[in-house]
Amino acid sequence: MNDVRALVFDIFGTVVDWRSSVIAEGERLNAEKGLAVDWGAFADQWRGTYAPSMARVRDGELPWTNLDALHRMALDDLLPAFGVTGLSEAEIDHLNRVWHRLKPWPDSVAGLTRLKTRFTIGTLSNGNVALLTNMAKAAGLPWDVILSAELVRAYKPDAACYRSAADFLGLEIDQVMLVAGHKSDLWAAQKVGLRTGFVSRPLEFGPTYAANAAGGPAFDYEATDFLDLASQLGA
Amino acid sequence: MNDVRALVFDIFGTVVDWRSSVIAEGERLNAEKGLAVDWGAFADQWRGTYAPSMARVRDGELPWTNLDALHRMALDDLLPAFGVTGLSEAEIDHLNRVWHRLKPWPDSVAGLTRLKTRFTIGTLSNGNVALLTNMAKAAGLPWDVILSAELVRAYKPDAACYRSAADFLGLEIDQVMLVAGHKSDLWAAQKVGLRTGFVSRPLEFGPTYAANAAGGPAFDYEATDFLDLASQLGA
Numbered sequence: 001m002n003d004v005r006a007l008v009f010d011i012f013g014t015v016v017d018w019r020s021s022v023i024a025e026g027e028r029l030n031a032e033k034g035l036a037v038d039w040g041a042f043a044d045q046w047r048g049t050y051a052p053s054m055a056r057v058r059d060g061e062l063p064w065t066n067l068d069a070l071h072r073m074a075l076d077d078l079l080p081a082f083g084v085t086g087l088s089e090a091e092i093d094h095l096n097r098v099w100h101r102l103k104p105w106p107d108s109v110a111g112l113t114r115l116k117t118r119f120t121i122g123t124l125s126n127g128n129v130a131l132l133t134n135m136a137k138a139a140g141l142p143w144d145v146i147l148s149a150e151l152v153r154a155y156k157p158d159a160a161c162y163r164s165a166a167d168f169l170g171l172e173i174d175q176v177m178l179v180a181g182h183k184s185d186l187w188a189a190q191k192v193g194l195r196t197g198f199v200s201r202p203l204e205f206g207p208t209y210a211a212n213a214a215g216g217p218a219f220d221y222e223a224t225d226f227l228d229l230a231s232q233l234g235a
Numbered sequence: 236m237n238d239v240r241a242l243v244f245d246i247f248g249t250v251v252d253w254r255s256s257v258i259a260e261g262e263r264l265n266a267e268k269g270l271a272v273d274w275g276a277f278a279d280q281w282r283g284t285y286a287p288s289m290a291r292v293r294d295g296e297l298p299w300t301n302l303d304a305l306h307r308m309a310l311d312d313l314l315p316a317f318g319v320t321g322l323s324e325a326e327i328d329h330l331n332r333v334w335h336r337l338k339p340w341p342d343s344v345a346g347l348t349r350l351k352t353r354f355t356i357g358t359l360s361n362g363n364v365a366l367l368t369n370m371a372k373a374a375g376l377p378w379d380v381i382l383s384a385e386l387v388r389a390y391k392p393d394a395a396c397y398r399s400a401a402d403f404l405g406l407e408i409d410q411v412m413l414v415a416g417h418k419s420d421l422w423a424a425q426k427v428g429l430r431t432g433f434v435s436r437p438l439e440f441g442p443t444y445a446a447n448a449a450g451g452p453a454f455d456y457e458a459t460d461f462l463d464l465a466s467q468l469g470a
Contacts, residue, residue, distance in 0.1 A: 130405030145368045170365030
């Protein structure tokens with residue numbers, strides 16, 4: 001086995017708290033516009049379109065479509081379904097880009113800053129490059145490199161997406177570790193040969209929802225947050 | 236005209252001083268191995284293979300080949316031509332990766348740090364992603380995003396490479412400015428619709444060589460270094 005040289009991170013739910021971020025911006029919109037939208041339900045349904053919309057791209061039903069555009073297709077359905085009408089194009093576009101403004105978990109920036117001293121750190125996300133770049137700038141995420149499904153036009157869990165991280169970094173596949181809060185993402189990466197680091201994010205789907213079932217193949221590392229992961233990795 | 240939102244930078248010669256960096260590492264190799272190579276001539280000849288080797292890829296004579304591999308093809312010819320024999324594979328590979336360890340011009344890190352407060356800043360280089368990522372980490376270049384010809388498999392001055400910067404960043408083409416020390420690079424970007432910023436790097440090819448001829452279409456900005464560019468852009 002080679003030494004790990006690079007850590008690549010799943011983003012939505014692993015590095016940033018998408019649910020609370022969408023709720024917070026949505027509640028500000030409620031106040032501004034006199035709306036009474038349940039933004040927890042809105043966030044869950046919006047996020048619920050994520051896997052099926054990418055599956056349509058993977059299956060060839062849609063041509064390559066980046067995540068901003070998939071989010072927008074879903075948003076255009078969700079707004080009238082939640083009784084939101086009369087927003088301008090600029091307001092809808094701004095709301096769609098809430099995914100560029102998601103807030104990190106409390107340990108994310110400090111943990112990444114430590115991990116960066118010892119490893120190359122990058123995104124490996126289904127989010128598009130603009131989304132990931134803008135998010136990093138807004139949230140202070142200190143990436144060395146932005147890697148995305150968009151670069152190879154293959155959404156995770158497509159093996160091509162995982163392999164691309166090693167190829168772009170000029171590393172062997174087992175010199176790269178995927179860090180994620182979702183076991184399914186890690187198992188798909190494991191099959192391709194990446195190392196895996198599981199970080200528990202029990203609040204991703206809100207306070208009453210257990211995100212990951214127990215069991216399944218083990219990971220190289222399991223950590224409670226990024227600071228714990230940094231300590232385990234000697235960073 | 237839209238406001239500029241992102242600055243993308245040519246790298247070799249514009250951000251880093253490839254010639255002095257190759258000479259410095261080469262002279263250490265002379266000392267270690269008892270060689271008497273003229274590393275100024277070596278660096279110039281190595282860099283001299285850059286444009287023709289990429290032209291072979293652009294013309295379809297070679298399949299897509301990243302810059303590390305093009306550098307290595309050239310190095311395998313140059314070492315025996317300069318009488319260097321007996322290096323191990325690991326030593327040759329290390330020397331080939333001198334391009335990952337190039338040193339920035341004295342103003343580069345401070346200027347980029349200022350520009351980053353106001354703009355998204357990224358590479359837009361014919362260097363491959365691994366090279367650019369490793370260089371940034373070694374030299375402390377604070378990029379928001381690593382963009383490379385490798386991502387679209389189209390070497391500058393191919394229009395597809397320049398356009399990809401706006402596409403990946405989700406911006407209009409005239410919201411992106413290429414910053415470069417080479418007028419030919421800027422003119423090619425200008426034709427595609429990017430804004431252009433020329434930064435004079437008179438020492439790129441050594442103290443006795445004038446890199447850029449006078450004349451030709453004007454640029455949006457002309458600066459003496461990155462600090463001057465930052466001041467002109469209010470950063």
